[in-house]
Amino acid sequence: MRVDVVSIFPDYLAPLDLSLVGKARTAGLLDLRVHDLRDWTTDRHRTVDDTPFGGGAGMVMRPDVWGRALDDVLDDGAHLLLPTPSGAPLTQRTAEALAGEQHLVVACGRYEGIDARVAEHYATRPGVTVSEFSIGDYVLNGGEVAALVLVEAVARLLPGVVGNPESLVEESHGAAGLLEYPVFTKPPSWAELDVPEVLLSGHHARIARWRRDQALLRTAARRPDMLDALAADPGAFDAHDL
Numbered sequence: 596m597r598v599d600v601v602s603i604f605p606d607y608l609a610p611l612d613l614s615l616v617g618k619a620r621t622a623g624l625l626d627l628r629v630h631d632l633r634d635w636t637t638d639r640h641r642t643v644d645d646t647p648f649g650g651g652a653g654m655v656m657r658p659d660v661w662g663r664a665l666d667d668v669l670d671d672g673a674h675l676l677l678p679t680p681s682g683a684p685l686t687q688r689t690a691e692a693l694a695g696e697q698h699l700v701v702a703c704g705r706y707e708g709i710d711a712r713v714a715e716h717y718a719t720r721p722g723v724t725v726s727e728f729s730i731g732d733y734v735l736n737g738g739e740v741a742a743l744v745l746v747e748a749v750a751r752l753l754p755g756v757v758g759n760p761e762s763l764v765e766e767s768h769g770a771a772g773l774l775e776y777p778v779f780t781k782p783p784s785w786a787e788l789d790v791p792e793v794l795l796s797g798h799h800a801r802i803a804r805w806r807r808d809q810a811l812l813r814t815a816a817r818r819p820d821m822l823d824a825l826a827a828d829p830g831a832f833d834a835h836d837l
């Protein structure tokens with residue numbers, strides 16, 4: 596998979612050289628390219644923004660600069676992703692779908708955002724898909740953090756990136772559709788708190804049952820909306836869960 600990220604703060608994406616995403620790049624599983632939007636400016640001040648039509652506070656990112664950058668970066672079959680507070684929520688299901696694509700291009704806005712004609716223009720380009728997404732109901736100062744979130748959420752789903760693919764099933768929001776159960780390690784007793792006996796029993800069926808029950812309890816307590824979605828899926832629960 597190739598991922599291009601365009602930003603006026605390319606150094607913001609430096610963490611993608613580290614850890615799991617960094618290893619995926621080194622292993623050739625992820626071709627990540629970070630670009631400075633100002634490389635596509637034409638004036639000596641390298642201007643990327645201007646005042647908003649209709650008035651209002653702040654500045655808007657110019658469509659002509661973004662257009663030159665995206666014309667260079669986008670190719671046939673690319674998915675243009677625009678982080679914005681007004682976008683569709685980025686979910687695990689979205690990440691899974693994106694992990695199956697060949698080329699993602701993330702356009703990181705700043706100021707009051709990117710001129711709306713950019714998304715509109717590229718949505719009409721044959722072979723290009725455009726999606727505006729949000730990483731949560733809070734306001735950031737730009738799209739770079741969202742780009743970091745999206746790249747990590749997608750990269751970890753690429754074949755060969757995570758050591759044990761089974762771990763992707765039971766994690767929160769994984770294929771099971773539940774929050775993950777609590778985890779414990781040595782020592783067996785800490786701060787007068789003991790690890791649940793069942794986890795020390797070696798009885799794999801009981802351990803699996805306990806973990807499933809804990810995942811259901813946690814999901815019911817913290818994310819009942821996720822249980823509602825599961826309840827709507829006839830194949831989600833089996834007799835074991837009742």
Ligand SMILES: N#Cc1c(-c2ccc3cc[nH]c3c2)n[nH]c1N
Pocket residue numbers: 677678679680682703704705706707708709728729730731732733734735736737738739741
């Ligand atoms: N995704 C996302 C965002 C943003 C965001 C994204 C882009 C820009 C450009 C200027 N300000 C921005 C905020 N805020 N909160 C989110 N969940």
